[in-house]
Amino acid sequence: MLLSQQKFSLLSPNSNFLSFDCGDKDLNDFFMHDALLYKHELLAVTYCFEDTNGKILSFFSVSNDSLADNDFEKWNSLSRKIKNQKRRRDYPAVKIGRIGVHKDCQGQNFGGQVLDFIKGWFAFNNKTGCRFVLVDAYNTPEVIHFYEKNDFATITIKDENKKTRLMYFDLMKLNNIKNPV
Numbered sequence: 001m002l003l004s005q006q007k008f009s010l011l012s013p014n015s016n017f018l019s020f021d022c023g024d025k026d027l028n029d030f031f032m033h034d035a036l037l038y039k040h041e042l043l044a045v046t047y048c049f050e051d052t053n054g055k056i057l058s059f060f061s062v063s064n065d066s067l068a069d070n071d072f073e074k075w076n077s078l079s080r081k082i083k084n085q086k087r088r089r090d091y092p093a094v095k096i097g098r099i100g101v102h103k104d105c106q107g108q109n110f111g112g113q114v115l116d117f118i119k120g121w122f123a124f125n126n127k128t129g130c131r132f133v134l135v136d137a138y139n140t141p142e143v144i145h146f147y148e149k150n151d152f153a154t155i156t157i158k159d160e161n162k163k164t165r166l167m168y169f170d171l172m173k174l175n176n177i178k179n180p181v
Helices: 025-040 075-079 108-123 141-149
Strands: 006-009 045-051 056-068 090-101 132-139 164-168
Touching: 025 056, 025 075, 025 090, 056 108, 056 132, 056 141, 090 108, 108 132, 132 141, 141 164
Parallel strands: 090 132
Antiparallel strands: 006 045, 045 056, 056 090, 132 164
16 A cells, blocks of 8 residues: 555544554554644644545654753764754754554555655655654564664663653655755
8 A cells, every 4th residue: 555645634623533443552542532632732733644535544643852962872973963063962853752554554564654754744844944753662672673674763772671762763864855065
């Protein structure tokens, strides 16, 4: 199934919530009960991909965040990738708060396509200025592997035994971003 053939929209009260089931109780609950409340409170915005029948195939929630030097044990190696005069103690980022793929679309790289969409959306239509995409990934081997397979990396070993692990993707990795200088 190709993501590009699906309708992309902002989640609204008129969205077909009942059509979505990703098989994860926590994600389903957020999507059905909390996503619109987060939007109302200006905490996160949720978008979805629907098929031609209005069935929601995937959703993701994003919010503003930053990647700070106290989050990252190898800060100097990351910071060296940025021109010296532009180095900071923190860098703007977008955080994927939640992402879910309908059970019918799992195992078909649909989730990878959604991550590629998010990366491109923020790299090429970047209206706020963000360098990184962050995610608090469930700390299970399959979820960590999914994000690593999609070029995300862990930030710290401090969260190795926690429920989630903070992971990042540097938007400058995308080939089409050229340095204007």
